[in-house]
Amino acid sequence: MEQVESLRRPMLFGMTTSLVLQSVPLPDDCPFGTDLLHSVSGSKRKRIRARGVRHHTWSPLRHAHNVCIGTCVGQRAYALDLFHTWAQMSPYLSLPSLVMLGESVITSIARQRELANGRTSEQIHADMRLFLERIPRFTGKCKCARAMALIRPNVDSPQETKTRLMLSSHGLPECVVNYAVPGVSFDSGVAMTLDMAWPDYHVAVEYDGDHHRVDRDQWRRDRSKRGRLNGRDWVVFTATAATLADAAASAEFAFGVARQLTLRGASFPFHVVARSLE
Incomplete structure (x- = not known):
């Protein structure tokens, strides 16, 4: 914060700074880093000029519900609310990244009590859709x-989103996200859920990050879960970073899932070469 010691009025953070301050992971193709602070105002005449600050103008700002995140240089500082931040980022991101960011925003809000304000992920998702309908026209x-047509609530990580979108691009039918398997639970009584399921x-399909491999308790939990589900006639595929490493790996994985769905009665056109989400 030393770079902004010359500021004389409260700062409203936007873009990547707002996302980082509100615990939202940045998309892989985000063009803005975290080396600069990003501020936002409703018009150019209200811009903040300071070393180390990149300023942005956001005309729908007066409709935002900004979040107080503490103090900056002895003054209260605010972050642009996450729905507006998601919309503000739209001109700079690809469609898949905008979907991933939207799902990360919903998850981040749901996990923070003050932001969730008693709402479930489904309710936050509905509020996001309503926000987009009501906000004035803007670029993006x-x-x-x-x-918004592709965004789903209850998605735990951007990699799960990326996996789901990859499967969709190969023609696989819509799956249920974070599906709780009826009648099956861990010894603790917690329901067994699946990242993506065709009930x-x-x-x-489950996405396993590195912690699923290096955390012994998580590894045992995964083995127990999948063993019990296999015993109930479930076929569970495991996706990893390698699955998404390139088009060939993704296509091979998608074909395996598609084949199993087809053997079990599903009917859909499979695309050997992934199609654009557009």
């Missing part, structure tokens, strides 16, 4: 509308 609104066909 059409892209946000396309992304009618007992086929599922």
